[in-house]
Amino acid sequence: MTINPITVEVVRNAVNAYADEMANALCKSAYNMMIYEVRDFCCGLIDTQGRMISQNRGGLPIFLADLGIAVKDGIERYGLDGFALGDVIIMNHGLVCGQHLNNVVIYAPCFHEGRVVAFAASRAHWVDIGGSRVGFGSVETTEIYQEGLQFRSLKIYEAGKRNETLWQIIRDNVRFAEAALGDLRAQIAACQLGNRRYGELLKRYGSGAVTAAIATIWDNTEREARAFIAKVPDGVYEAESFLDNDGRTLDVKLRIKVRVIIDGSRMVVDFSDMNDQVPGPTNSGYSGGLAAARVAFKCLTLPHAPVNEGCFRPLEIILPEGKLLNARPPAALGLWSIPLPTVIDTILKALAPALPDRIPAAHKGDMGGCSFSGFRPDGRRFLLMNIFGGGWGGRPREDGESASVSICQGDVRNAPVELQEMQYPFLIERFALRQDSGGAGRHRGGLGVELTYRALARALANVNCERTKDPPWGLYGGKPGAVNEAVLMRRDGSEQKLLKATSVPMAPGDRLIFRTAGGGGGGDPRQRDPRKIADDVAKGYVSIEAARREYGCDGR
DSSP states (O other), rough: OOOOOHHHHHHHHHHHHHHHHHHHHHHHHSSHHHHSSSEEEEEEEEOOTTTEEEOSSSSSSSGGHHHHHHHHHHHHHHHGEEEEEEEEEEEEOOOOOOOOOOEEEEEEEEEEEEEEEEEEEEEESOOOOOOSSSSSHHHOOGGGGGSSSOSSEEEEEEETOOHHHHHHHHHSSSSSSHHHHHHHHHHHHHHHHHHHHHHHHHHHHHHHHHHHHHHHHHHHHHHHHHHHHHSOOOOOEEEEEEESOSSSTTTTTTTEEEEEEEETTTEEEOTSSSOOOOSOOOOOOHHHHHHHHHHHHHHHOOTTTTEEEEEEETEEEEEETBTBOOTTOOOOOOTTTHHHHHHHHHHHHHTTTTTTTTTTOOOOOOOEEEEEEEEEEEEEEEEEEEEEEBOOOOSSSSSSOSBBBTTTTTTTTOOOHHHHHHHHHHEEEEEHHHHHSOSSSSOOOOOOOOEEEEEOOOOEEEEESSSSSSSOBBTTTTTOOHHHHEEEEEETTTTTEESEEEEEOOOOOOOEEEEOOOHHHHHHHSSHHHHHHHHHHTOOOOOOIIIIIIISSSSO
16 A cells, blocks of 8 residues: 555654564563663564564664564464463573574564564573573583473463463563563563554554555664665675684684675675584574674664664575574573684675774673672672673774773663672672773773672682684784783782683682783774874783784883
8 A cells, every 4th residue: 555654764763663662561560680771671662574674772782673583482382373461481492493482582472453463572681590500601402401491482371361371380480580470561561562563653643554554664663774784895705703612612613604795785694604513502503693683784885774674574594404603402592602703703804995984893792791609698699790891993983982881782881889799799899991901002992891890709600702803903904913811819829810710719818810801903003093093002902012012112
C-alpha cells in the first residue's frame, strides 16, 4: 500500500522510542548491576518472521539485531496460532542463540485484533545461570552442559499463568535466585511495556499502515547502506591476526583470518579460514560471526542510524560450521565474546587500504572484565563483576579514545567504584590512566587503565586477559599499543603474572592489578604536532623518555 511519508516518520520514531522506553524500564527494575549500571542487555520489537523492527540505543553492539533468532525458534515451535495473550517465553539455548547461557532472552507476543502481530523481546546478562561457571572468565568447561541451565523457547507464563515448575527449577539451580528471578520479572515488565506501546500505535494507524511504514523504513535504510558500500572500490581484501590461546593450551595461538569482498553495493565477510573450534569455552555459535560482521558493517555504513532489519541486507556472511565462531554442539560457549573485538579489528584492518580515511588502528582488543566470588561472614554468597576500558586506535584525523570499553561493548559502562566498595569486600586502591600505553603515531592511540583491587576477605578470582602477546597494531606507520596484563601481588610481597586462570584464591590483603592495553597509533609518529606531544607530556599521558624515543623530542 502507498504510505504517507509523514506517517513513515511517525512510525520510525515511535518504534525506536518504544525500544528505548523498554530499556529504561528494565534498568529501573533490574536487580543486578550488570543490567542497571553496566547495561549488558538489549530490548527490541520483532515481527512475526523474526525480523528486527527496532532496538534500543546503547547496550551491547554484539547484540545487534539477533533477538529475532530466539523469537523465530519459538515461532517454529508453537506456530503463530500457538501463542496466547499473556504468554511469556524464556530462551537461552546454546544451539540456537550461540552465546553463553547467562544471556537470557525473554519475549512475549503482541496481539492486535485477535492475532499475533509482533513480539517484544529483551536479552539481559543474568549474574548466574547455574552450572560450574561462576562469574566471568572461567576457562574450565569443555561442553555446554557444564555451563548451566538451558531453556529452549519455554513458556514461563502461559495465558498469564506462571509455570510454577519452571520457576522452581530456576530458583533451585542458580546461585543468586533472588537476582535472577528479579531480573526475569524486570525483563517481563519491559516486554509488556513494549507490547502495550506497539499496540497503541497499531490502534492509531491500523496494522496495514504500520506494517507498510516499517517496510518502507527498512527499504530506505538498506538503500543508504548500499550507497556507502557502492563507493568502496570493488575487490577482495584480506587480513589476519591472532588470539593468545584458547584459555587451556596457553602456548598455542588461535588464527583470526578474514576475507572481505566488495562487489557493487554488497559486502561479503568470509570466515572460511578462521581457526577451528577449540575444546574449551572460547567458542560461539553462528551468532558470534554474525555479531562481529554486523558490528564492523554498521560502524562503516550507518554508525548513527537506529537499528532495524534493513541495516544488514547488503551484508552476506560465509561461516562454515566447526569454526571458532560457529562451533558444533555441544561445544562450550562460556567465553563466546572473547574473540569478537579482535575479529572486528581484523575486518576493519582488511578494509584499511580501501578506506584509509575511515579505518582506525587496532584498539585494546579484549572484553576487559573481572570477577571475584566468595562468601560473606554471614554465609551469603557475593559475586563482584565489572568491566573496564582501554585504549582505542589512533584515527585518520584524531587520537584514539582512552579508557573506553571495547567496540563490542559500545555504550556499556563500568560499575562505579563507590558501589563496588559498598557492596563487596574489596577496596579499589587505584583507577588511573596507564602512562605510555597508547601507540605512538601522528594520531596517538588511546591510553589503557590501571586498576587495583585489594581483597578485604577471602575470594576466588577469574582472570581472562587477551591480546597479551600480539599488541594492538598501528596503521599507516603508527606504532603498536601496550598489551593487556594482570598481576597478582600477595600480601607477603610475592608477585605472579596471570594470563587466563579460574578460581585463583585471594586472601585479605592480596591485590590484583589489571593494566589494560592501549590503542595502536595512526600515521608516522614523526609527523605528530609538537604542541600535542607537549600536551601529552604535561598531562602525564606520555613520559619524557617515551616522547624522546618515539617522537624524537621530549615535549618541552
